Amino acid sequence: MRGNEFLEKIGLIAPEYIEEAEEKPKRKKNPWIKWLAAAACICVIAGFAVSGIFYAPPQEPETSDPGEAPPNLTENGIRYFISPYADSVYKELPEGFAYSGETDVGGFENCPYYVNPDMPEWVFVYHEVRTNGEVDSSGTIVPAEPHDAYVRYVDERLRGKEIVCIDGDYYISMWSVKPYGDNPDVTWEYLDEMEAKYGVRIEGETPEGFVLMGTTKFSGHDTVPRGNLVSNEGEFEVYANPGNPEVIYVSTFWHTHTAEEKTQTKHEGFNVYIKYDCPFAE
Amino acid sequence: MEDEKIVELYFERDETAIEKTSEKYGKRLRAVSNGIVKDIETAEECENDTYLEAWNIIPPNEPKTYLYAFLARIIRNISLNCCRKKNALKRNAFVCELSAEMEECIPSPDDMDCRIDDMVFAEIINKFLSELDAEKRKIFVRRYWYMDSVTEISEKLLLSESKVKTSLFRTRKKLREFLEKEGYAL
Numbered sequence: 001m002r003g004n005e006f007l008e009k010i011g012l013i014a015p016e017y018i019e020e021a022e023e024k025p026k027r028k029k030n031p032w033i034k035w036l037a038a039a040a041c042i043c044v045i046a047g048f049a050v051s052g053i054f055y056a057p058p059q060e061p062e063t064s065d066p067g068e069a070p071p072n073l074t075e076n077g078i079r080y081f082i083s084p085y086a087d088s089v090y091k092e093l094p095e096g097f098a099y100s101g102e103t104d105v106g107g108f109e110n111c112p113y114y115v116n117p118d119m120p121e122w123v124f125v126y127h128e129v130r131t132n133g134e135v136d137s138s139g140t141i142v143p144a145e146p147h148d149a150y151v152r153y154v155d156e157r158l159r160g161k162e163i164v165c166i167d168g169d170y171y172i173s174m175w176s177v178k179p180y181g182d183n184p185d186v187t188w189e190y191l192d193e194m195e196a197k198y199g200v201r202i203e204g205e206t207p208e209g210f211v212l213m214g215t216t217k218f219s220g221h222d223t224v225p226r227g228n229l230v231s232n233e234g235e236f237e238v239y240a241n242p243g244n245p246e247v248i249y250v251s252t253f254w255h256t257h258t259a260e261e262k263t264q265t266k267h268e269g270f271n272v273y274i275k276y277d278c279p280f281a282e
Numbered sequence: 283m284e285d286e287k288i289v290e291l292y293f294e295r296d297e298t299a300i301e302k303t304s305e306k307y308g309k310r311l312r313a314v315s316n317g318i319v320k321d322i323e324t325a326e327e328c329e330n331d332t333y334l335e336a337w338n339i340i341p342p343n344e345p346k347t348y349l350y351a352f353l354a355r356i357i358r359n360i361s362l363n364c365c366r367k368k369n370a371l372k373r374n375a376f377v378c379e380l381s382a383e384m385e386e387c388i389p390s391p392d393d394m395d396c397r398i399d400d401m402v403f404a405e406i407i408n409k410f411l412s413e414l415d416a417e418k419r420k421i422f423v424r425r426y427w428y429m430d431s432v433t434e435i436s437e438k439l440l441l442s443e444s445k446v447k448t449s450l451f452r453t454r455k456k457l458r459e460f461l462e463k464e465g466y467a468l
Contacts, residue, residue: 002381006384008359010427011359011362013423016351018354019351020416021419024438130322257295
Protein backbone atom coordinates (compact mmCIF):
# COMPACT_ATOMS: atom_id res chain seq x y z
CA MET A 1 0.00 0.00 0.00
CA ARG A 2 1.27 3.48 -0.85
CA GLY A 3 0.76 6.75 0.96
CA ASN A 4 -2.03 7.98 -1.31
CA GLU A 5 -3.99 4.78 -0.81
CA PHE A 6 -3.41 4.97 2.92
CA LEU A 7 -4.68 8.55 2.90
CA GLU A 8 -7.78 7.42 1.06
CA LYS A 9 -8.45 4.57 3.48
CA ILE A 10 -8.17 6.85 6.49
CA GLY A 11 -11.63 7.87 5.29
CA LEU A 12 -12.86 4.63 6.89
CA ILE A 13 -12.31 5.73 10.48
CA ALA A 14 -15.22 5.42 12.91
CA PRO A 15 -17.97 8.07 12.76
CA GLU A 16 -17.36 9.17 16.35
CA TYR A 17 -13.80 10.26 15.53
CA ILE A 18 -15.03 12.30 12.57
CA GLU A 19 -17.56 14.05 14.80
CA GLU A 20 -15.10 14.46 17.65
CA ALA A 21 -12.61 16.29 15.46
CA GLU A 22 -15.28 18.85 14.56
CA GLU A 23 -15.87 19.82 18.17
CA LYS A 24 -14.39 23.15 19.00
CA PRO A 25 -12.39 23.29 22.22
CA LYS A 26 -13.77 25.48 24.94
CA ARG A 27 -11.83 28.69 25.22
CA LYS A 28 -9.81 28.95 28.38
CA LYS A 29 -10.80 31.82 30.59
CA ASN A 30 -8.27 34.56 31.16
CA PRO A 31 -6.39 33.81 34.38
CA TRP A 32 -6.85 37.40 35.58
CA ILE A 33 -10.60 36.83 35.85
CA LYS A 34 -9.91 34.19 38.50
CA TRP A 35 -7.64 36.59 40.39
CA LEU A 36 -10.11 39.43 40.05
CA ALA A 37 -12.84 37.22 41.51
CA ALA A 38 -10.54 36.19 44.37
CA ALA A 39 -9.66 39.83 45.02
CA ALA A 40 -13.35 40.74 45.10
CA CYS A 41 -14.02 38.06 47.71
CA ILE A 42 -11.19 39.27 49.88
CA CYS A 43 -12.46 42.85 49.68
CA VAL A 44 -15.98 41.80 50.65
CA ILE A 45 -14.74 39.68 53.55
CA ALA A 46 -12.56 42.51 54.77
CA GLY A 47 -15.61 44.75 54.72
CA PHE A 48 -14.23 47.27 52.31
CA ALA A 49 -16.63 49.31 50.30
CA VAL A 50 -15.95 48.15 46.84
CA SER A 51 -19.07 49.29 45.10
CA GLY A 52 -18.14 51.22 42.03
CA ILE A 53 -14.92 49.26 41.54
CA PHE A 54 -16.58 46.15 40.29
CA TYR A 55 -19.43 46.48 37.91
CA ALA A 56 -21.54 44.05 35.98
CA PRO A 57 -20.56 44.13 32.31
CA PRO A 58 -23.35 44.20 29.73
CA GLN A 59 -24.80 40.73 29.52
CA GLU A 60 -23.21 38.84 26.70
CA PRO A 61 -24.75 35.80 25.08
CA GLU A 62 -22.72 32.73 25.92
CA THR A 63 -21.58 30.74 22.96
CA SER A 64 -22.39 27.20 23.87
CA ASP A 65 -20.30 24.26 22.81
CA PRO A 66 -20.90 24.17 19.06
CA GLY A 67 -19.98 20.48 18.76
CA GLU A 68 -22.48 18.91 16.51
CA ALA A 69 -24.94 21.76 16.73
CA PRO A 70 -25.24 24.56 14.17
CA PRO A 71 -23.85 27.98 15.19
CA ASN A 72 -25.78 29.26 18.16
CA LEU A 73 -25.75 31.72 21.02
CA THR A 74 -27.66 32.15 24.24
CA GLU A 75 -29.33 35.43 25.12
CA ASN A 76 -31.52 35.92 28.19
CA GLY A 77 -31.54 32.18 28.77
CA ILE A 78 -32.85 31.44 25.27
CA ARG A 79 -30.77 29.52 22.79
CA TYR A 80 -30.78 30.91 19.26
CA PHE A 81 -29.62 28.85 16.28
CA ILE A 82 -28.66 30.09 12.86
CA SER A 83 -31.65 29.95 10.53
CA PRO A 84 -31.61 27.10 7.99
CA TYR A 85 -33.31 29.22 5.31
CA ALA A 86 -31.59 30.96 2.42
CA ASP A 87 -33.59 34.15 3.08
CA SER A 88 -31.94 34.59 6.48
CA VAL A 89 -29.03 36.75 5.29
CA TYR A 90 -29.63 40.50 5.12
CA LYS A 91 -27.52 43.30 3.70
CA GLU A 92 -29.25 45.83 5.94
CA LEU A 93 -30.27 45.37 9.54
CA PRO A 94 -34.07 44.95 9.65
CA GLU A 95 -36.00 47.76 11.26
CA GLY A 96 -36.62 47.57 15.00
CA PHE A 97 -33.38 45.73 15.84
CA ALA A 98 -30.77 47.53 17.90
CA TYR A 99 -27.19 46.79 18.93
CA SER A 100 -27.00 44.75 22.10
CA GLY A 101 -23.38 43.63 22.43
CA GLU A 102 -20.78 41.31 20.94
CA THR A 103 -20.50 37.56 20.90
CA ASP A 104 -18.39 34.70 19.57
CA VAL A 105 -20.45 32.49 17.33
CA GLY A 106 -19.86 29.87 14.63
CA GLY A 107 -16.10 30.29 14.84
CA PHE A 108 -16.26 34.09 14.49
CA GLU A 109 -15.16 36.27 17.36
CA ASN A 110 -16.56 39.55 18.66
CA CYS A 111 -19.54 39.66 16.33
CA PRO A 112 -22.02 42.48 17.00
CA TYR A 113 -25.53 41.22 17.65
CA TYR A 114 -28.89 42.96 17.57
CA VAL A 115 -32.17 42.36 19.33
CA ASN A 116 -35.72 43.65 19.06
CA PRO A 117 -37.97 43.51 22.15
CA ASP A 118 -41.00 43.26 19.87
CA MET A 119 -39.55 40.21 18.15
CA PRO A 120 -37.82 38.19 20.87
CA GLU A 121 -37.78 35.04 18.70
CA TRP A 122 -35.03 36.48 16.49
CA VAL A 123 -31.51 37.82 17.04
CA PHE A 124 -29.36 39.17 14.23
CA VAL A 125 -25.60 38.58 14.28
CA TYR A 126 -23.21 40.37 11.94
CA HIS A 127 -20.57 37.97 10.65
CA GLU A 128 -19.05 36.50 7.54
CA VAL A 129 -21.29 34.55 5.20
CA ARG A 130 -20.90 32.69 1.96
CA THR A 131 -23.91 33.03 -0.27
CA ASN A 132 -24.59 31.56 -3.70
CA GLY A 133 -24.27 34.93 -5.39
CA GLU A 134 -26.68 36.67 -7.70
CA VAL A 135 -27.94 36.20 -11.22
CA ASP A 136 -26.95 39.10 -13.49
CA SER A 137 -29.04 40.55 -16.34
CA SER A 138 -27.70 37.94 -18.78
CA GLY A 139 -28.80 35.13 -16.49
CA THR A 140 -25.26 34.23 -15.39
CA ILE A 141 -24.67 33.40 -11.75
CA VAL A 142 -22.10 35.75 -10.27
CA PRO A 143 -20.70 33.96 -7.23
CA ALA A 144 -20.47 36.13 -4.13
CA GLU A 145 -17.19 36.41 -2.28
CA PRO A 146 -17.33 35.72 1.44
CA HIS A 147 -18.68 38.90 2.99
CA ASP A 148 -20.16 40.21 6.22
CA ALA A 149 -23.93 40.36 6.60
CA TYR A 150 -26.69 40.36 9.19
CA VAL A 151 -27.64 36.74 9.82
CA ARG A 152 -30.87 35.65 11.42
CA TYR A 153 -30.67 33.43 14.49
CA VAL A 154 -33.90 31.88 15.68
CA ASP A 155 -35.19 30.76 19.07
CA GLU A 156 -34.62 27.01 19.21
CA ARG A 157 -38.29 26.45 20.04
CA LEU A 158 -39.19 27.95 16.67
CA ARG A 159 -36.29 27.08 14.39
CA GLY A 160 -37.25 24.59 11.71
CA LYS A 161 -40.73 24.18 13.13
CA GLU A 162 -43.54 23.95 10.59
CA ILE A 163 -46.51 25.57 12.29
CA VAL A 164 -50.04 26.47 11.28
CA CYS A 165 -52.25 28.79 13.33
CA ILE A 166 -56.04 28.48 13.10
CA ASP A 167 -57.78 31.16 15.11
CA GLY A 168 -55.23 31.06 17.91
CA ASP A 169 -54.91 27.24 17.94
CA TYR A 170 -51.48 26.01 16.99
CA TYR A 171 -50.64 22.87 15.03
CA ILE A 172 -47.15 21.54 14.35
CA SER A 173 -46.12 19.12 11.60
CA MET A 174 -45.12 15.61 12.58
CA TRP A 175 -41.93 16.15 10.56
CA SER A 176 -40.71 18.98 12.73
CA VAL A 177 -42.11 18.31 16.20
CA LYS A 178 -39.55 17.47 18.90
CA PRO A 179 -40.42 15.52 22.03
CA TYR A 180 -36.97 15.88 23.63
CA GLY A 181 -34.42 18.49 24.70
CA ASP A 182 -34.73 21.29 27.24
CA ASN A 183 -37.89 22.64 25.60
CA PRO A 184 -39.80 19.75 24.04
CA ASP A 185 -42.76 20.70 21.88
CA VAL A 186 -44.80 17.74 23.13
CA THR A 187 -44.29 14.68 25.31
CA TRP A 188 -43.13 11.35 23.94
CA GLU A 189 -46.42 9.78 25.02
CA TYR A 190 -48.50 12.34 23.15
CA LEU A 191 -46.32 12.06 20.04
CA ASP A 192 -46.47 8.26 20.04
CA GLU A 193 -50.21 8.37 20.45
CA MET A 194 -50.65 10.87 17.60
CA GLU A 195 -48.28 8.98 15.29
CA ALA A 196 -50.11 5.73 15.94
CA LYS A 197 -53.45 7.40 15.22
CA TYR A 198 -52.60 9.61 12.26
CA GLY A 199 -49.11 8.82 10.95
CA VAL A 200 -46.71 11.46 9.64
CA ARG A 201 -47.98 11.90 6.11
CA ILE A 202 -50.76 10.32 4.12
CA GLU A 203 -51.21 9.85 0.41
CA GLY A 204 -54.51 10.39 -1.40
CA GLU A 205 -57.63 11.75 0.26
CA THR A 206 -58.09 13.01 3.80
CA PRO A 207 -60.02 10.76 6.19
CA GLU A 208 -63.78 11.09 6.36
CA GLY A 209 -65.09 14.15 8.20
CA PHE A 210 -62.21 16.44 7.26
CA VAL A 211 -63.22 19.38 5.12
CA LEU A 212 -61.33 22.11 3.35
CA MET A 213 -60.86 25.13 5.61
CA GLY A 214 -59.06 27.23 3.01
CA THR A 215 -55.53 28.08 1.97
CA THR A 216 -52.98 29.34 4.46
CA LYS A 217 -51.39 32.74 4.26
CA PHE A 218 -47.59 32.61 4.48
CA SER A 219 -46.24 34.56 7.47
CA GLY A 220 -42.57 34.11 6.49
CA HIS A 221 -39.90 31.61 7.45
CA ASP A 222 -38.92 31.43 11.13
CA THR A 223 -41.94 33.50 12.14
CA VAL A 224 -44.69 32.73 14.60
CA PRO A 225 -47.85 32.50 12.50
CA ARG A 226 -50.71 34.47 14.02
CA GLY A 227 -54.38 34.82 13.05
CA ASN A 228 -56.57 32.45 11.12
CA LEU A 229 -55.12 29.97 8.62
CA VAL A 230 -51.56 31.21 8.68
CA SER A 231 -48.47 29.07 8.08
CA ASN A 232 -44.78 29.82 8.51
CA GLU A 233 -43.93 27.38 5.71
CA GLY A 234 -45.98 28.57 2.74
CA GLU A 235 -49.40 28.51 1.14
CA PHE A 236 -51.16 25.18 1.52
CA GLU A 237 -54.68 23.83 1.64
CA VAL A 238 -55.78 22.90 5.14
CA TYR A 239 -58.34 20.24 6.00
CA ALA A 240 -59.88 20.05 9.45
CA ASN A 241 -62.62 18.18 11.21
CA PRO A 242 -64.71 20.37 13.55
CA GLY A 243 -65.39 17.29 15.66
CA ASN A 244 -61.71 16.44 16.06
CA PRO A 245 -59.54 19.40 17.03
CA GLU A 246 -56.38 17.37 17.70
CA VAL A 247 -55.22 17.10 14.10
CA ILE A 248 -55.29 18.89 10.73
CA TYR A 249 -54.11 17.82 7.31
CA VAL A 250 -51.99 20.16 5.19
CA SER A 251 -51.65 19.56 1.46
CA THR A 252 -48.29 18.49 0.10
CA PHE A 253 -46.68 16.53 -2.70
CA TRP A 254 -43.48 14.61 -3.07
CA HIS A 255 -41.58 12.61 -5.64
CA THR A 256 -40.25 9.10 -5.50
CA HIS A 257 -38.10 7.12 -7.82
CA THR A 258 -38.13 3.44 -6.97
CA ALA A 259 -36.75 0.58 -9.02
CA GLU A 260 -40.33 -0.49 -9.83
CA GLU A 261 -41.39 3.00 -10.89
CA LYS A 262 -38.52 3.33 -13.39
CA THR A 263 -39.08 7.08 -13.54
CA GLN A 264 -39.80 9.94 -11.16
CA THR A 265 -43.32 9.66 -9.74
CA LYS A 266 -45.27 12.48 -8.16
CA HIS A 267 -47.40 11.72 -5.12
CA GLU A 268 -50.05 13.99 -3.66
CA GLY A 269 -51.27 13.85 -0.11
CA PHE A 270 -51.21 15.57 3.26
CA ASN A 271 -48.77 16.24 6.05
CA VAL A 272 -50.16 15.54 9.48
CA TYR A 273 -50.11 18.49 11.91
CA ILE A 274 -50.97 17.89 15.56
CA LYS A 275 -52.28 20.37 18.09
CA TYR A 276 -49.71 21.62 20.57
CA ASP A 277 -49.09 24.35 23.13
CA CYS A 278 -47.09 26.85 21.14
CA PRO A 279 -44.75 28.71 23.52
CA PHE A 280 -45.23 31.85 21.43
CA ALA A 281 -49.02 31.86 21.58
CA GLU A 282 -50.40 35.17 22.79
CA MET B 283 -35.77 16.49 11.04
CA GLU B 284 -34.30 13.44 12.73
CA ASP B 285 -31.68 11.40 10.87
CA GLU B 286 -33.82 8.32 11.22
CA LYS B 287 -36.70 9.99 9.40
CA ILE B 288 -34.40 11.30 6.69
CA VAL B 289 -32.98 7.81 6.11
CA GLU B 290 -36.52 6.45 5.95
CA LEU B 291 -37.25 8.95 3.18
CA TYR B 292 -34.28 7.55 1.23
CA PHE B 293 -35.69 4.08 1.72
CA GLU B 294 -39.06 5.23 0.41
CA ARG B 295 -37.22 6.73 -2.59
CA ASP B 296 -38.71 10.08 -1.63
CA GLU B 297 -36.70 12.94 -3.08
CA THR B 298 -37.54 15.07 -0.07
CA ALA B 299 -34.69 13.10 1.51
CA ILE B 300 -32.15 15.13 -0.43
CA GLU B 301 -33.83 18.42 0.43
CA LYS B 302 -33.88 17.53 4.13
CA THR B 303 -30.29 16.28 4.04
CA SER B 304 -29.11 19.46 2.42
CA GLU B 305 -31.11 21.57 4.87
CA LYS B 306 -29.58 19.79 7.86
CA TYR B 307 -26.04 19.02 6.77
CA GLY B 308 -25.38 21.07 3.61
CA LYS B 309 -23.28 23.73 5.30
CA ARG B 310 -21.14 21.26 7.22
CA LEU B 311 -20.57 19.06 4.20
CA ARG B 312 -19.62 22.04 2.08
CA ALA B 313 -17.15 23.08 4.77
CA VAL B 314 -15.54 19.61 4.76
CA SER B 315 -15.20 19.71 1.00
CA ASN B 316 -13.98 23.29 0.91
CA GLY B 317 -11.34 22.38 3.48
CA ILE B 318 -9.99 19.80 1.03
CA VAL B 319 -10.45 21.46 -2.36
CA LYS B 320 -10.13 25.09 -1.18
CA ASP B 321 -12.55 26.26 -3.83
CA ILE B 322 -16.13 27.05 -2.92
CA GLU B 323 -17.63 26.32 -6.34
CA THR B 324 -15.92 22.94 -6.53
CA ALA B 325 -17.08 22.26 -2.97
CA GLU B 326 -20.65 22.92 -4.07
CA GLU B 327 -20.23 20.49 -6.96
CA CYS B 328 -18.87 17.89 -4.55
CA GLU B 329 -21.83 18.50 -2.25
CA ASN B 330 -24.28 17.81 -5.08
CA ASP B 331 -22.38 14.67 -6.08
CA THR B 332 -22.57 13.56 -2.46
CA TYR B 333 -26.36 13.76 -2.44
CA LEU B 334 -26.50 11.74 -5.66
CA GLU B 335 -24.15 9.13 -4.22
CA ALA B 336 -26.18 8.99 -0.99
CA TRP B 337 -29.35 8.54 -3.06
CA ASN B 338 -27.71 5.64 -4.90
CA ILE B 339 -26.35 3.80 -1.88
CA ILE B 340 -29.11 4.32 0.72
CA PRO B 341 -30.46 1.65 0.60
CA PRO B 342 -28.76 -0.79 0.94
CA ASN B 343 -26.85 1.24 3.55
CA GLU B 344 -28.94 2.37 6.49
CA PRO B 345 -26.96 5.06 8.35
CA LYS B 346 -29.74 6.00 10.77
CA THR B 347 -27.39 6.59 13.66
CA TYR B 348 -24.44 8.08 11.79
CA LEU B 349 -25.87 9.94 8.82
CA TYR B 350 -23.53 12.91 9.07
CA ALA B 351 -20.38 10.79 9.29
CA PHE B 352 -21.69 8.66 6.44
CA LEU B 353 -22.18 11.70 4.20
CA ALA B 354 -18.93 13.28 5.34
CA ARG B 355 -17.04 10.17 4.31
CA ILE B 356 -18.64 10.32 0.86
CA ILE B 357 -17.84 13.99 0.34
CA ARG B 358 -14.28 13.45 1.53
CA ASN B 359 -13.70 10.77 -1.12
CA ILE B 360 -15.33 12.85 -3.84
CA SER B 361 -13.33 15.94 -2.86
CA LEU B 362 -10.09 13.98 -2.72
CA ASN B 363 -10.68 12.58 -6.20
CA CYS B 364 -11.54 16.07 -7.38
CA CYS B 365 -8.19 17.34 -6.11
CA ARG B 366 -6.36 14.62 -7.94
CA LYS B 367 -8.21 15.23 -11.19
CA LYS B 368 -8.19 19.01 -11.18
CA ASN B 369 -4.61 20.18 -11.15
CA ALA B 370 -5.92 23.71 -11.47
CA LEU B 371 -7.07 23.51 -7.87
CA LYS B 372 -3.46 23.73 -6.74
CA ARG B 373 -4.29 21.30 -3.98
CA ASN B 374 -2.59 18.41 -5.71
CA ALA B 375 0.72 19.27 -4.12
CA PHE B 376 -0.85 19.35 -0.67
CA VAL B 377 -2.51 15.96 -1.17
CA CYS B 378 0.88 14.60 -2.31
CA GLU B 379 2.45 16.06 0.81
CA LEU B 380 -0.09 14.32 3.02
CA SER B 381 0.36 11.08 1.09
CA ALA B 382 4.10 11.27 1.68
CA GLU B 383 3.52 11.78 5.40
CA MET B 384 1.22 8.79 5.46
CA GLU B 385 3.81 6.70 3.70
CA GLU B 386 6.11 7.23 6.67
CA CYS B 387 3.67 5.15 8.70
CA ILE B 388 3.66 2.16 6.38
CA PRO B 389 6.11 -0.57 7.32
CA SER B 390 6.54 -1.88 3.75
CA PRO B 391 5.09 0.57 1.27
CA ASP B 392 6.46 -1.15 -1.82
CA ASP B 393 5.10 -4.56 -1.05
CA MET B 394 2.23 -4.67 -3.52
CA ASP B 395 1.26 -8.20 -2.58
CA CYS B 396 0.45 -7.25 0.95
CA ARG B 397 -3.04 -5.84 0.71
CA ILE B 398 -5.74 -5.81 3.29
CA ASP B 399 -9.38 -5.20 2.70
CA ASP B 400 -11.24 -2.12 3.89
CA MET B 401 -12.89 -3.85 6.84
CA VAL B 402 -9.60 -5.00 8.27
CA PHE B 403 -8.00 -1.62 7.66
CA ALA B 404 -10.86 0.17 9.41
CA GLU B 405 -10.50 -2.18 12.38
CA ILE B 406 -6.75 -1.55 12.60
CA ILE B 407 -6.91 2.21 12.32
CA ASN B 408 -9.82 2.50 14.76
CA LYS B 409 -7.99 0.37 17.30
CA PHE B 410 -4.98 2.65 16.95
CA LEU B 411 -7.08 5.81 17.29
CA SER B 412 -8.89 4.45 20.34
CA GLU B 413 -5.55 4.16 22.12
CA LEU B 414 -4.62 7.80 21.50
CA ASP B 415 -5.65 10.54 23.87
CA ALA B 416 -8.43 12.80 22.57
CA GLU B 417 -6.22 15.78 21.70
CA LYS B 418 -3.71 13.75 19.69
CA ARG B 419 -6.54 11.92 17.96
CA LYS B 420 -8.25 15.16 16.99
CA ILE B 421 -5.00 16.55 15.58
CA PHE B 422 -4.42 13.36 13.59
CA VAL B 423 -7.98 13.25 12.26
CA ARG B 424 -7.97 16.96 11.37
CA ARG B 425 -4.74 16.51 9.44
CA TYR B 426 -5.41 13.26 7.60
CA TRP B 427 -9.21 13.07 7.46
CA TYR B 428 -10.16 16.73 7.10
CA MET B 429 -6.81 17.53 5.44
CA ASP B 430 -6.18 20.71 7.37
CA SER B 431 -2.88 22.54 7.28
CA VAL B 432 -0.88 22.77 10.49
CA THR B 433 -1.92 26.43 10.84
CA GLU B 434 -5.60 25.56 10.46
CA ILE B 435 -5.34 22.84 13.09
CA SER B 436 -3.60 25.14 15.53
CA GLU B 437 -6.32 27.77 15.04
CA LYS B 438 -9.19 25.30 15.32
CA LEU B 439 -7.87 23.46 18.35
CA LEU B 440 -6.30 26.52 20.03
CA LEU B 441 -2.82 24.97 20.07
CA SER B 442 0.56 26.26 18.99
CA GLU B 443 1.78 25.21 15.56
CA SER B 444 4.86 23.58 17.07
CA LYS B 445 2.69 21.48 19.35
CA VAL B 446 0.60 20.36 16.38
CA LYS B 447 3.72 19.47 14.36
CA THR B 448 5.27 17.55 17.23
CA SER B 449 2.05 15.69 17.92
CA LEU B 450 1.69 14.71 14.26
CA PHE B 451 5.28 13.53 14.06
CA ARG B 452 4.94 11.40 17.19
CA THR B 453 1.57 9.98 16.17
CA ARG B 454 2.90 8.95 12.76
CA LYS B 455 5.83 7.26 14.45
CA LYS B 456 3.50 5.56 16.91
CA LEU B 457 1.25 4.38 14.08
CA ARG B 458 4.18 2.82 12.28
CA GLU B 459 5.29 1.08 15.47
CA PHE B 460 1.72 -0.03 16.12
CA LEU B 461 1.40 -1.55 12.67
CA GLU B 462 4.75 -3.32 12.99
CA LYS B 463 4.01 -4.59 16.49
CA GLU B 464 0.62 -5.88 15.50
CA GLY B 465 2.18 -7.63 12.55
CA TYR B 466 0.25 -5.80 9.86
CA ALA B 467 2.00 -5.54 6.54
CA LEU B 468 0.03 -3.05 4.52
